[in-house]
Amino acid sequence: MWVAQVLINALVLGCLYACIAIGFSLVWGVLNVINLIHGSFIVLGAYLAWGLYQALAIPPWYVLVIAAPLFFILGYLLQWLLLNRVITAPVLVTLTLTFGLDLILNNAMIYYFKADYRKLTLSPPMGSISLFDVVVPVDRLVATGFALALTGVLYLILRRLRVGRAIVAVRLDRDAAVLMGVDVKSIYATAFGLGAALAGCAGVLMALIFPISPLTSSTFLGKAFVVCVLGGLGSVSGALAGGLLLALVESVGATFLGPSHVTTLSFALLIVFLIARPQGLLGRKGFE
Amino acid sequence: MTRVNLALLVFIGCVAALPLFGGAYALRLGTIACMYAILALSWNVVGGFAGYPSFATAAFFGFGAYATGVLLNKGVPLAPSILATLVASLLLAGLLGAVLLRLRGHYFAIASLSLVEVLRELVNNATDLTGGGMGLNIPLASGSGILADATFFFYAMWGLLLATALMVIGVSMSKLGFGLACIRQNETASDMVGLNTTLYKSAAFGLSACFVSAAGGLYAAWVHYIDPSDVFDILYSVKPIVMALMGGLGSPLGVVSGAFLYLALEEVVWRNYIQIHSGVLGVLIVMLLLFLPHGLISLRSRMFWRKAKHV
Numbered sequence: 001m002w003v004a005q006v007l008i009n010a011l012v013l014g015c016l017y018a019c020i021a022i023g024f025s026l027v028w029g030v031l032n033v034i035n036l037i038h039g040s041f042i043v044l045g046a047y048l049a050w051g052l053y054q055a056l057a058i059p060p061w062y063v064l065v066i067a068a069p070l071f072f073i074l075g076y077l078l079q080w081l082l083l084n085r086v087i088t089a090p091v092l093v094t095l096t097l098t099f100g101l102d103l104i105l106n107n108a109m110i111y112y113f114k115a116d117y118r119k120l121t122l123s124p125p126m127g128s129i130s131l132f133d134v135v136v137p138v139d140r141l142v143a144t145g146f147a148l149a150l151t152g153v154l155y156l157i158l159r160r161l162r163v164g165r166a167i168v169a170v171r172l173d174r175d176a177a178v179l180m181g182v183d184v185k186s187i188y189a190t191a192f193g194l195g196a197a198l199a200g201c202a203g204v205l206m207a208l209i210f211p212i213s214p215l216t217s218s219t220f221l222g223k224a225f226v227v228c229v230l231g232g233l234g235s236v237s238g239a240l241a242g243g244l245l246l247a248l249v250e251s252v253g254a255t256f257l258g259p260s261h262v263t264t265l266s267f268a269l270l271i272v273f274l275i276a277r278p279q280g281l282l283g284r285k286g287f288e
Numbered sequence: 289m290t291r292v293n294l295a296l297l298v299f300i301g302c303v304a305a306l307p308l309f310g311g312a313y314a315l316r317l318g319t320i321a322c323m324y325a326i327l328a329l330s331w332n333v334v335g336g337f338a339g340y341p342s343f344a345t346a347a348f349f350g351f352g353a354y355a356t357g358v359l360l361n362k363g364v365p366l367a368p369s370i371l372a373t374l375v376a377s378l379l380l381a382g383l384l385g386a387v388l389l390r391l392r393g394h395y396f397a398i399a400s401l402s403l404v405e406v407l408r409e410l411v412n413n414a415t416d417l418t419g420g421g422m423g424l425n426i427p428l429a430s431g432s433g434i435l436a437d438a439t440f441f442f443y444a445m446w447g448l449l450l451a452t453a454l455m456v457i458g459v460s461m462s463k464l465g466f467g468l469a470c471i472r473q474n475e476t477a478s479d480m481v482g483l484n485t486t487l488y489k490s491a492a493f494g495l496s497a498c499f500v501s502a503a504g505g506l507y508a509a510w511v512h513y514i515d516p517s518d519v520f521d522i523l524y525s526v527k528p529i530v531m532a533l534m535g536g537l538g539s540p541l542g543v544v545s546g547a548f549l550y551l552a553l554e555e556v557v558w559r560n561y562i563q564i565h566s567g568v569l570g571v572l573i574v575m576l577l578l579f580l581p582h583g584l585i586s587l588r589s590r591m592f593w594r595k596a597k598h599v
Contacts, residue, residue: 028394032394034394034397034398082574085578086577086578089581090339090341091341091394091397092335092341092397092529092533093533093577093581095394095397096530096533096573096577097573097574097578099526099570099573100569100570100571100572100573100574100577101570101574102570103566103567103569103570103573104567104570104571105570106566106567107564107565107566107567107570108567111563111564111567218522222405225401225402229395229398260412260413261409261413263405263409264406264409264413267402267405267406268406270399270402271388271399271402271403271406274391274398274399275387275388275390275391275399278391278395
């Protein structure tokens with residue numbers, strides 16, 4: 001029966017990982033920028049959910065509606081005002097710039113929220129359900145449901161909306177998109193805004209499950225890295241596949257080797273994937 | 289040897305006179321300045337000359353600190369420990385480089401970042417050898433008074449800086465440096481004309497790692513206590529990049545002055561704004577990248593240096 005429990009755990013965790021990584025993957029895929037501020041956005045989203053619940057008792061799933069536009073605007077402005085200026089510079093410059101921005105945001109959060117770990121505890125707690133010895137906490141299940149829904153929303157935006165098609169076009173061939181009349185600068189800003197919105201929403205969901213502190217941002221960022229490389233860049237299905245694979249490896253690894261080796265395992269997997277299959281599980285070759 | 293490189297050696301020579309002027313505090317600052325300059329110069333070999341965005345500096349710094357720390361705990365004297373660390377790290381980085389440097393751009397950056405995580409977790413879990421998360425205490429090396437100790441470690445670090453500078457100047461004047469510049473400009477083309485790019489990149493990666501590890505080893509012996517989150521701090525990877533960007537990518541003199549300037553700024557910020565020091569560092573990075581992307585060396589007056597060789 002423990003096999004079923006491990007699989008269920010991996011499934012639930014995998015959807016959450018996909019949700020963490022998907023905005024990161026979008027920004028990396030479309031803008032070719034490794035967005036190191038992503039982890040801090042997630043933590044900021046979690047603080048938003050925590051703060052609104054403490055102050056006004058608004059449940060996290062309603063906070064999603066507030067968080068998405070707020071973070072979209074934040075991300076859009078950041079890209080429009082700062083990142084667009086250096087977007088054509090080499091990898092090193094954009095990466096270091098987002099690192100600098102991350103330092104600022106993270107320091108601001110430590111300053112205002114302190115480094116204490118906090119947890120959003122719903123009252124009354126949601127409990128857990130068990131089916132044939134397999135136990136799943138309900139709050140995790142709810143968060144997973146919302147994570148899948150968010151992933152679906154992004155998929156629909158990229159598939160159905162005009163702006164989504166433009167984002168995909170820029171990702172596939174920047175120069176051709178320009179020739180077709182796409183305003184690349186505003187598409188970059190939109191894509192970055194979408195990435196930030198997804199990070200904020202992921203953070204809101206994380207607040208339900210994990211303890212939050214500004215110091216956890218690097219953990220989230222690390223997961224996003226691994227998921228992106230495992231699954232393949234810039235596609236919704238890739239992030240989902242990567243998230244599930246990572247969660248499966250972590251759950252099985254924790255069962256057999258103990259939880260202290262999970263991080264080593266996941267990063268070792270990352271390096272193996274980078275060398276053997278840099279395009280990821282579902283990625284196609286040639287889109288760098 | 290170009291005038292810029294001569295200027296670098298003269299500058300480093302001047303630094304050696306520091307103990308004549310300052311007390312223990314100045315010596316501490318000087319030691320850290322030399323350490324930062326070693327990290328930045330070493331990073332410059334792979335990041336500035338070859339153009340590979342390496343974030344592995346912290347990995348090798350931590351590796352060196354732990355290698356030396358463990359050796360010192362086993363009773364090996366300081367100098368052989370540092371030497372062993374240097375050789376071990378040269379070999380390790382050369383091997384890792386042959387594998388990791390097949391990746392380009394973002395993928396290489398991510399792989400080198402995750403190298404730090406992997407090594408940190410390995411050290412964290414090898415409790416028997418390294419003490420794990422409890423850290424590692426390192427026996428006092430000389431034990432002869434505070435000022436004598438400080439002077440000793442200052443000159444040790446300074447000597448290492450001199451060695452690093454000579455290595456970097458040597459690389460920049462040799463065929464290796466020329467090959468790395470070719471790789472930076474167009475790797476595929478240099479491969480086509482018969483340059484063994486894998487060998488060149490591995491050599492550069494190895495050289496950029498070994499002095500960093502030796503500096504890590506000296507740091508461990510100097511502070512007597514290390515723990516994984518301290519020496520494998522990702523900031524050790526990022527700071528050299530900021531210093532190099534500050535001074536001017538690819539120019540050894542620029543990089544060293546960038547390191548010294550960075551330390552000065554860091555010290556001022558630390559002293560006055562302890563609670564927001566990393567935020568101020570972030571603002572500094574953002575400003576630097578937006579307004580001075582080619583570093584201080586790009587501000588140089590034309591009559592003194594006619595043209596920059598590696599920009």
